[in-house]
Amino acid sequence: MEYDTYSCDVLILGSGGAGLRAALAALDSNCSVIIISKSLLGKAHTVMAEGGIAASVANVDTKDNWKVHFADTIIEGDYIGNWQMAEILAKEAPDAVYELERMGALFDRTQDGKIMQRAFGGHTYKRLCHVGDKTGLEIIRTLEDGILHRKAVIFDETLATTLTKDDESGRITGAVGLHMRSGRFAAFIAKSVVIATGGLGRIYKVTSNSWESTGDGIALAFKSGAELSDMEMVQFHPTGMVWPNAARGLLVTESVRGEGGLLYNSKGERFMLKYSPEKKELDARDVVARSIYYEIQKGNCTEHGGVYLDIMHKGPDFIKKKLPGMYTQFMEFANVDITKERMEVAPTVHYFMGGIRTDPESCMTNISGLFAAGEAASGLHGANRLGGNSLADILIFGRRAGTHAAEYAKQAEMPEIKSSTIISEIKRVKEFLADGRNEAGPYSLLDRLRDAMQQHLGIIREEKSMKEGLEKVRSIRSELKKVKTSGTTSFNHGLMECIALENMALLAECMFLSAIERKESRGAHTRSDYPKKSIKWKLNILCSNKSGSIKLSHSSLSLMPKELSEIIGEEHYN
Amino acid sequence: MKSITTEKNGTATFKIFRKDPSRDSEGRYDEFEVPVEEGMSVLDGVNYIVEHIDPTLSVRWNCKAARCGSCAAEINGYPKLMCKTHISDLPSQIKLDPMGAFPLVKDLVADVSSNFDIDRRIPGFSPRKTSEKPWVMYDIDVARSQEFRKCIECFLCQDVCHVVRDHSSKYIGPRHVVKAAALDMHPMDTADRSVLLTKEKGLGLCNVTKCCQEVCPEHIAITDNAIIPEKERAADKLYDPVLSLLDKFLNRTGKQGEK
Numbered sequence: 001m002e003y004d005t006y007s008c009d010v011l012i013l014g015s016g017g018a019g020l021r022a023a024l025a026a027l028d029s030n031c032s033v034i035i036i037s038k039s040l041l042g043k044a045h046t047v048m049a050e051g052g053i054a055a056s057v058a059n060v061d062t063k064d065n066w067k068v069h070f071a072d073t074i075i076e077g078d079y080i081g082n083w084q085m086a087e088i089l090a091k092e093a094p095d096a097v098y099e100l101e102r103m104g105a106l107f108d109r110t111q112d113g114k115i116m117q118r119a120f121g122g123h124t125y126k127r128l129c130h131v132g133d134k135t136g137l138e139i140i141r142t143l144e145d146g147i148l149h150r151k152a153v154i155f156d157e158t159l160a161t162t163l164t165k166d167d168e169s170g171r172i173t174g175a176v177g178l179h180m181r182s183g184r185f186a187a188f189i190a191k192s193v194v195i196a197t198g199g200l201g202r203i204y205k206v207t208s209n210s211w212e213s214t215g216d217g218i219a220l221a222f223k224s225g226a227e228l229s230d231m232e233m234v235q236f237h238p239t240g241m242v243w244p245n246a247a248r249g250l251l252v253t254e255s256v257r258g259e260g261g262l263l264y265n266s267k268g269e270r271f272m273l274k275y276s277p278e279k280k281e282l283d284a285r286d287v288v289a290r291s292i293y294y295e296i297q298k299g300n301c302t303e304h305g306g307v308y309l310d311i312m313h314k315g316p317d318f319i320k321k322k323l324p325g326m327y328t329q330f331m332e333f334a335n336v337d338i339t340k341e342r343m344e345v346a347p348t349v350h351y352f353m354g355g356i357r358t359d360p361e362s363c364m365t366n367i368s369g370l371f372a373a374g375e376a377a378s379g380l381h382g383a384n385r386l387g388g389n390s391l392a393d394i395l396i397f398g399r400r401a402g403t404h405a406a407e408y409a410k411q412a413e414m415p416e417i418k419s420s421t422i423i424s425e426i427k428r429v430k431e432f433l434a435d436g437r438n439e440a441g442p443y444s445l446l447d448r449l450r451d452a453m454q455q456h457l458g459i460i461r462e463e464k465s466m467k468e469g470l471e472k473v474r475s476i477r478s479e480l481k482k483v484k485t486s487g488t489t490s491f492n493h494g495l496m497e498c499i500a501l502e503n504m505a506l507l508a509e510c511m512f513l514s515a516i517e518r519k520e521s522r523g524a525h526t527r528s529d530y531p532k533k534s535i536k537w538k539l540n541i542l543c544s545n546k547s548g549s550i551k552l553s554h555s556s557l558s559l560m561p562k563e564l565s566e567i568i569g570e571e572h573y574n
Numbered sequence: 575m576k577s578i579t580t581e582k583n584g585t586a587t588f589k590i591f592r593k594d595p596s597r598d599s600e601g602r603y604d605e606f607e608v609p610v611e612e613g614m615s616v617l618d619g620v621n622y623i624v625e626h627i628d629p630t631l632s633v634r635w636n637c638k639a640a641r642c643g644s645c646a647a648e649i650n651g652y653p654k655l656m657c658k659t660h661i662s663d664l665p666s667q668i669k670l671d672p673m674g675a676f677p678l679v680k681d682l683v684a685d686v687s688s689n690f691d692i693d694r695r696i697p698g699f700s701p702r703k704t705s706e707k708p709w710v711m712y713d714i715d716v717a718r719s720q721e722f723r724k725c726i727e728c729f730l731c732q733d734v735c736h737v738v739r740d741h742s743s744k745y746i747g748p749r750h751v752v753k754a755a756a757l758d759m760h761p762m763d764t765a766d767r768s769v770l771l772t773k774e775k776g777l778g779l780c781n782v783t784k785c786c787q788e789v790c791p792e793h794i795a796i797t798d799n800a801i802i803p804e805k806e807r808a809a810d811k812l813y814d815p816v817l818s819l820l821d822k823f824l825n826r827t828g829k830q831g832e833k
């Protein structure tokens with residue numbers, strides 16, 4: 001069986017913000033770097049990020065500082081976020097932004113020539129540094145430009161299908177992947193590996209996430225023995241497009257509300273005044289998403305099953321300057337002019353707080369030599385992510401993962417990957433290919449999986465329904481063996497979806513188990529059968545791989561030092 | 575809310591170019607009937623085919639929101655993004671080809687990797703040495719470069735440019751002039767790429783037909799704001815020896831917005 005072999009010090013999976021930032025850091029430490037990425041270079045999910053990056057540079061609200069950012073992060077994470085990560089994030093975010101600027105990023109400016117900041121849900125002060133509503137694109141272009149002028153080897157449109165480990169020492173040895181353009185398999189031998197493969201929104205039917213967000217890296221890490229955490233924590237963004245069908249789920253950025261957009265139900269009531277009299281439209285995402293959900297449930301919904309979001313009062317010039325992406329998105333996808341008409345919106349699956357468990361300082365997992373950063377990792381955001389914190393996360397923890405993976409690599413010898421391991425992986429992937437043309441393919445199972453998630457693990461959860469969902473997922477997993485598609489290994493969507501389906505079904509089971517386990521309502525996890533938050537559940541739920549089956553455990557939070565706990569004040573239970 | 579008018583709720587016929595260069599010496603067109611829903615894009619149609627009729631049809635897409643620039647193709651001969659072209663705006667026969675300016679990977683997927691090699695050879699961001707921290711820049715000065723930084727690298731402008739299509743030409747193409755201009759017009763950048771563009775990258779071959787500007791989904795004024803200013807700047811540098819000497823002497827780069 002033919003395959004290519006490459007080796008490097010640090011192997012990076014993913015070319016989103018976290019992956020590219022990690023690559024630059026590893027190169028700065030004089031390591032050889034290979035990046036492999038399912039998407040084309042420059043196209044990763046990060047390009048979609050709109051609102052901005054949270055950093056307390058205090059250009060607009062001069063009272064802001066890292067402590068307030070820290071407190072906002074822990075409080076909105078409903079107290080189960082990792083305080084060490086939150087502290088690192090809050091302290092390092094300003095530098096991460098200025099560093100990006102020195103690499104060439106051009107943020108919008110204040111009148112006196114500083115980086116402009118906007119308000120965003122859950123942030124005490126105007127904190128989001130931004131470029132119109134194209135902040136993610138600016139980050140990717142800046143990092144991409146940096147990486148193209150450095151000595152990294154990039155295999156884009158290359159899908160990692162498994163991680164490899166040394167049986168005896170248990171350390172990571174690299175990955176096996178499929179190069180989509182050539183259809184050739186390759187083994188990537190590496191001293192250390194960074195997973196930066198992003199989130200898993202595509203497990204759901206209605207999502208703002210791009211095609212590649214199928215949780216591959218999280219599943220690969222789990223299979224090779226890495227611990228996962230907070231798998232029940234899915235963020236529903238309050239405002240996704242609802243119509244036309246083809247655009248359902250597409251994000252309507254929170255900046256619309258940040259810039260003054262107001263929410264109304266079909267009766268014309270500004271319902272956020274009722275659900276959140278103080279923070280109103282700018283309360284945390286889970287609160288706004290639930291409020292919209294209740295309004296829709298009550299039947300106060302629009303023609304296409306959403307609520308109205310109105311920014312018209314700001315005037316056309318303001319809207320076109322501050323929200324150009326939204327203006328064109330509605331014009332082009334729905335034929336709606338948002339300077340003259342209201343938008344129709346409803347919640348959409350947006351961000352995954354759960355993922356691979358890592359050490360806060362180094363980003364290493366419990367597997368020697370395996371690191372993770374960005375949306376694929378967990379901990380920082382606890383039970384709910386603050387908007388804008390993810391872009392800070394990918395830069396800060398991307399850099400840390402790259403630096404520490406490089407340090408690890410410098411101490412390590414070049415490992416080997418047994419050819420038998422590589423060949424059996426290639427066989428496993430090729431099993432998905434059958435000769436006949438009319439195979440069932442992965443699509444009907446994918447549909448069933450997405451329906452099950454949407455129906456049984458949505459915004460409001462309940463034991464009986466989740467158990468039904470779990471059974472559906474288990475039965476899907478038992479049918480995976482029969483899934484086959486046709487064609488060759490080259491640029492074959494059917495094949496890629498087969499591989500993703502397997503990963504997603506595994507993660508879906510972890511998600512249901514964790515959500516059933518957490519018998520309370522906290523952050524994004526709301527249960528109608530346990531509507532209250534309970535101190536008993538102030539902990540993280542972990543999933544680990546016990547010889548092929550999923551084992552749950554509880555991990556208590558480490559004690560927060562007094563000088564930090566004083567900043568955030570007390571948590572309330574009632 | 576207003577509704578998108580679909581003249582033909584019913585079906586559309588997709589006629590799609592197929593070729594796997596590792597197996598086929600000739601390309602062919604396959605026809606597919608696709609049920610059409612209100613608001614459906616060409617990409618939705620193609621995905622319908624992949625999911626329900628032929629999973630071996632190769633297509634590249636990612637965000638489906640016109641933000642990543644992956645799904646560029648020639649739709650009835652016009653270079654466009656499939657995700658934001660509505661079926662209802664097209665005749666009921668829809669012909670799809672991959673971008674013809676690039677080598678073919680398979681079916682609708684073009685190999686655009688050469689663009690990254692071109693970018694590697696354009697000098698990167700070269701900021702002025704300054705102790706000023708953080709940098710002070712004004713909206714009015716960053717706006718020019720920001721226009722170019724909106725580029726989503728769909729490469730449709732490369733595809734439509736007749737000079738790029740003439741493979742014997744050494745012109746690097748509009749996308750890369752936009753890239754160079756984004757750097758050249760960055761208020762803090764000190765390098766000048768206009769002479770390099772003209773002397774080595776074939777910028778002189780562009781005869782400002784503005785076709786690139788017309789197809790750009792981000793509405794970047796490629797020719798007016800990037801190509802022509804770069805041409806003019808190069809002309810100043812190359813053909814006005816006094817000025818260029820003076821520039822060298824004073825370490826001037828002729829950028830707007832620098833103080």
Ligand SMILES: Cc1cc2nc3c(=O)[nH]c(=O)nc-3n(C[C@H](O)[C@H](O)[C@H](O)COP(=O)(O)OP(=O)(O)OC[C@H]3O[C@@H](n4cnc5c(N)ncnc54)[C@H](O)[C@@H]3O)c2cc1C
Pocket residue numbers: 013014015016017018019036037038039040044045046047048049050051052053054135136158159160161196197198199208209210212213214216217251350351373374375376387388389390391392394
């Ligand atoms: C519409 C939208 C708007 C957003 N706006 C904001 C915002 O304003 N502020 C904010 O902070 N956050 C925002 N977010 C969230 C934020 O964009 C993401 O969380 C973040 O970009 C994730 O970055 P990442 O580097 O971890 O992963 P990604 O950018 O998702 O990159 C993952 C990479 O891994 C690759 N990959 C995946 N699987 C494999 C595999 N098997 N093998 C090889 N490679 C693989 C992918 O191809 C990709 O290159 C937004 C998200 C969306 C969807």
Ligand code: SF4
Pocket residue numbers: 734735736737738747748779780781782783784785786787797801
């Ligand atoms: S204006 Fe120049 S770059 Fe643009 S299409 Fe015409 S010749 Fe090509």
Ligand code: SF4
Pocket residue numbers: 643724725726727728729730731732748749752786789790791792793794796
């Ligand atoms: S300049 Fe416009 S057409 Fe050209 S690659 Fe960029 S976005 Fe596409």
